[in-house]
Every structure is written in structure tokens, then in C-alpha cells.
Amino acid sequence: RSSTVKWTAQNKYSTKVEYKPIRSVLVANRGEIAVRVFRACNELGIKSVAIYSKEDRAHIHRLKADESYLVGEGKPPVAAYLDIPEIISICKNNGIDAVHPGYGFLSERADFAQAVIDAGIRFIGPSPKVVHQMGDKVAAREAAIAAGVPIVPGTDGPITTKEEAKEFCAKHGLPVIFKAAYGGGGRGMRVVREMSEVEENFQRASSEALSAFGNGAMFIEKFIERPRHIEVQLLGDKAGNVVHLYERDCSVQRRHQKVVEMAPAPHLDPKVRNQMTDLAVKLAKHVGYENAGTVEFLCDSKGNFYFIEVNARLQVEHTVTEEITGIDLVQSQIRIAEGMTLPELGISQDKITPQGFAIQCRVTTEDPAKNFQPDTGRIEVFRSGEGMGIRLDGASAFAGAIISPYYDSLLVKVIAHSKDLQSACAKMNRALREFRVRGVKTNVPFLLNVLENQKFINGAVDTYFIEENPQLFN
């Protein structure tokens, strides 16, 4: 197997970082997550700095920061937030101390992390070397194996021909799942159950990957039947201390994308929980993981679990972990980037005790009646659900906000925290019913159907749940 050698040779990223006090943070992102980071900065007495594309010039994330700068003029709306040289020069020209990448956009780009560091600015995240290693499916799996973490059988590296695909399927048996080797967000994935379908599906998945990610290379894994998606939140520091903040269950997915997330995972065998969290910490220690990160697993009904990937960044669903642990992950990220250790932050494994149960619903401007087609326009009326145990993380959730077609359709994350799954569901259900949004369609009716489903309330769902229950769309 040549993949390790190949990966090592490709690894041009440094591990050296310079720690220094952070007085200003630029968020290389937009919308909800930019505002989330600004709030953390504000509470720490740190200046917050936004970037915005021309399309976002009236967007609230620009106004929520202490300072803001236009990026990517003349570029397409998404490209603006990917403009590394311009973002770096904004940082340099304005004396910015640190950059937070949020999620999506540049958050998993080792070259971005490296460019930030080379400019003498702190990158709020793992070292570029680790970002690179975790973003490379083959290298990440090798690290998992070396740390003793079970993985799903898969191809040794990215493959590009249908012959290689057929060979893997013949050797390992079906079903399998095709994944874009350089992709994410569930796109370019295909499950194959019949030998006769391998060729055509490979070709289709590969061309989908090529148009979505600019690279048609694929990765094949054995498909785990009826899995639950369970992931472990980690924090690591410069001294090599790593703690876990327990797990989240993100099994409620539509087209392999998370819709409702919760913590802790319902009915998880405590033995399995211990093994998973232990192995996640081992993996992080093995690679020298610093800052916040997540190790994702698929679990089958027999209690077996398999590593799928590490997300070397903050995740959309970090909120539910914050609710049950009381630890502000974004503030922790900033302090760790300054060089503070976990003990200095008062964070130690024995002091992390989950309290109660938290659920997050992603309220999007998508129309469930029209196959979740994104809706756009001006929000005419907006009232949200509030009250005890409800948290709202959003940016465009107000009357007068313009929902543009250019970016993802997340409107607001609604988080309910209560003593157990059933009462958190009741709270979420009540809060979502209080929402009044006019002017754009939202997925709230769909979320309410999920929350009223008995299987869901019993905490008995796997990743097939939405697909198997078409009545949720009515």
C-alpha cells in the first residue's frame, strides 16, 4: 500500500504555530456561524471583524461585528468567501490577530490555515498539517487504524475507473457506498446493492463529484445497514491534553445531510459510549489534535461501530453539546488558540458531566411541499418560539430580512434543552408552533411531523428514518 508514502510526500504543511493574546478575530464566513463567533468574541472582550460579499452588503452578520470589510468584489457570491489572498490582506491591513473559519467555505482547507499562519495570524483550529490529514479520507483512515479505531472496509485510496470499482465490490461484496473522495456534505454519494448496477452508478457518482468538487475520484466503502450516526466532540490543547464532551446523535438525515441533532445519543449502551469516546480521544492524541473537532462513527444495531471521518472544525450541531455540558465551545476554541491549556480553562474530563438532553432543529427556508426547494425573498412577518430552555442561533431571522438565493438555506437553529428526550421534544414542538414566518416558506411543518413521530420520540431512529417515512413530508 502506497498511500501513506504518498500522503507524507504531499504533506507540505507545518505544525509550528505561534501563540499570542488575541485582541481581534476575523470570521472568514457569513450568516449564522459568523454571528455565533462574534457573540463569543464580545463576551470575551475581543474585537469581532466580519467579511461580506457584495450580495451580503445588507446582511445582518456584517452589522453584528465591530468592523466589517467587503471581499471578492466582481467575483461570484460564494467565491467571495473563498478568496484567500484577499482575506489575508484584509487581516494584514487591519491588524487582525486571529481568524475563525466557521464551518463550510474555507474551514477545512489546510492551505488557508497555512496562509493565515504564514501571515503571522493565529488560525483558530487545528494545525494545517492535521487539517490536511483529516481532510484526506485515506490519511484519516490510516490514522484511525494506527490509533486502534475500527473502520468500515473501504478502498485503499481514491479510485477513478469502473474496473477498480467492480474489483472492490467483487472482493468485499455488496452493498457498498460510493463517496466523492474530495467531497462532503453528502453530495456525490450512492448506495449500490446489485452487481449489475456498479458500473452505471460509478460513472454517475463520479461525474456528479466532478461537477460538484472539481474531481471525479471516488472512494468505496462497505455500506452499513440501518446505521445510527453518532459523533464524539473533542477539545485538545497545545500541551497534548484531549477531552471528549460526549456524543451527539445525528441520525435524522435527508439525503445524507443532518436535519435534527441531539445529545446525548438515546439508548446508547454505556459500554459502547465509553469505547467510542475513549477511541476518539486516542485518535486525537495520536495525530496531535489541537482545538475543537469531531470524530464521526456509524453504529449498527448490534453495538458495532465504525469510524467514518474527523471534522477538523466547529460543526453546525455543536450547540447541543454546549447545552448539555455548559461549555462554550467557541470561547474554548479562541482561548486554546491563544495558547491556554485545558486545565487553565478549568476543563478536565472528570468535571464534564452531561446534564439533561438537548435537540437542535435546523429551520431552513425550504419548501417541504416542493421537495425542499429553497425559497427566497423578503421575510414579511417573523415571530419565533421562545421561553425556558429554548435557544436560537441565527442571523436572518427577523421581519425585513432578505433571503437571497446565493447561500445555504439555514434560517435559524432552534435548540431545546430539557431533562430528557421526551420533554425536550415537547419543548421543541411547542417552540416551533410559536413560529410565524411569512414571506418565505420554511421546513417547520416537516420538522413538526418529525417531532410528533412516535419512533422519533422514543429515540429509536436510524439514518433510514426520513426516507422510510414519506408521510413526514405532508
Ligand code: ADP
Ligand atoms: P460527508 O462528509 O459528505 O458528510 P460522511 O462520510 O460524513 O459524508 O457521511 C454522511 C452520511 O452518509 C452518514 O452520516 C451516513 O448516514 C451515510 N453514510 C456514510 N458512509 C456510510 C456507510 N459506509 N454505510 C452506511 N451509511 C453511510
